[in-house]
Amino acid sequence: MRSNMSDASALLQVRGLTRRFGGLLAVSGLDMSVFPGEILGLIGPNGAGKSTTFSMMAGAIEPSAGDIYFQGESLSGVPTHAFAARGIVRTFQHNKPFESMSIQENVMVGMHTQVPLSMWQVVLGTAKAKAHEKHARAQALHWIDFVGLGEYAQADVRTLSFGQGRLLEIARGLAAQPKLMLFDEPAAGLTATECIRLADIIRGIAAQGIAVLLIEHDMPFLMALAQRVVVLNFGEKIAEGSPTQVQADPAVVNAYLGQVKVDHA
Ligand SMILES: Nc1ncnc2c1ncn2[C@@H]1O[C@H](COP(=O)(O)OP(=O)(O)O)[C@@H](O)[C@H]1O
Ligand SMILES: [Mg+2]
Structure with missing residues (x-):
C-alpha cells in the first residue's frame, strides 16, 4: 500500500x-x-x-x-x-477565461510564472523575448492537444462549450508545469x-x-x-x-x- x-x-x-x-x-x-x-x-x-x-x-x-x-x-x-x-496548481470550477483571446492565448497566460524576462526585454522585442514567446506558443499548443482541444487552438474562447472550457482550464494548469x-x-x-x-x-x-x-x-x-x-x-x-x-x-x-x-x- x-x-x-x-x-x-x-x-x-x-x-x-x-x-x-x-x-x-x-x-x-x-x-x-x-x-x-x-x-x-x-x-x-x-x-x-x-x-x-x-x-x-x-x-x-x-x-x-x-x-x-x-x-x-x-x-x-x-x-x-x-x-x-x-x-502546486489548483484548477477552479468556474474560472473565467479571458474573453477576447484565443484558446492558445488563454493557455499562454498560465505560463507567466516561468518566463524569466524583464518587462524591458518584452517591450523592446529582444531576440531572447522572441525565443521565449516561440517556446511558450509551442508549449501551449502541446497542452491544448493533450486535452483534446487541438483543432480549436486559434478559436475564440467564447465558442467553447462548458465541457471544453473545463478542458481549457486543465490545459492552463498544465502549462504552469x-x-x-x-x-x-x-x-x-x-x-x-x-x-x-x-x-x-x-x-x-x-x-x-x-x-x-x-x-x-x-x-x-x-x-x-x-x-x-x-x-x-x-x-x-x-x-x-x-x-x-x-x-x-x-x-x-x-x-x-x-x-x-x-x-x-
Ligand atoms: N471562510 C470561511 N469562514 C467561516 N467558515 C468557513 C469558511 N470556509 C469554510 N468554513 C467552514 O469550515 C467547514 C469546512 O468547510 P469546507 O472546507 O468548505 O468543507 P467541504 O469542502 O468538505 O465541504 C464548514 O463548516 C464550513 O462552513
Ligand atoms: Mg468543498
Whole structure:
C-alpha cells in the first residue's frame, strides 16, 4: 500500500494541519502525504474540510497550526503567488477565461510564472523575448492537444462549450508545469462522455509523474480513478486506503449515513 511508503518519497506532506474559523475547527490535526504520479482522492461529507485543505495546500489561506512540506521544504511563510511557481496548481470550477483571446492565448497566460524576462526585454522585442514567446506558443499548443482541444487552438474562447472550457482550464494548469495538481470537483456539470474523456486526461497527467489530488462528489467517477483515498469528517481524517478499503470501512459508511447528497460545496 502506498500509504505505508516511506514519507521521504512524498512530494507533499501535511503534518498536524489545522484551520480554525472563529470557534469552528474546519480542519483538525490532519496528517497526509501525496506521492509523485499518484491519483489521490480526498472525500468526505459536506463541510468535512476538503476545500479548506485545498486552500491551505494552494496557499490561498494560512493554516492555524501544523505544517505543509513540499519537496521536503516547509511552505510556511511562502507567499500565495509563489505556490504556483513551486509547482502546486489548483484548477477552479468556474474560472473565467479571458474573453477576447484565443484558446492558445488563454493557455499562454498560465505560463507567466516561468518566463524569466524583464518587462524591458518584452517591450523592446529582444531576440531572447522572441525565443521565449516561440517556446511558450509551442508549449501551449502541446497542452491544448493533450486535452483534446487541438483543432480549436486559434478559436475564440467564447465558442467553447462548458465541457471544453473545463478542458481549457486543465490545459492552463498544465502549462504552469505543475508537480501537484489540485482538482476541486472536475467532473461537476460534465456529460457522461466528457467524464470518460476527463478520466483519461487525469490518468495521462499522473502518468507523467504529476501528482493529482482530487475532490469529487461523483463517487463512481472518483473510485474508478483514484488509487488511494483519504476520507475527512468534521475536519479529521477518519480513513485512508484503496477505494475498496475505504468503501468497506464502517467509519466511512457511518459518516455518509444521513447525508441526503454528498458534498456540493
Ligand atoms: N471562510 C470561511 N469562514 C467561516 N467558515 C468557513 C469558511 N470556509 C469554510 N468554513 C467552514 O469550515 C467547514 C469546512 O468547510 P469546507 O472546507 O468548505 O468543507 P467541504 O469542502 O468538505 O465541504 C464548514 O463548516 C464550513 O462552513
Ligand atoms: Mg468543498
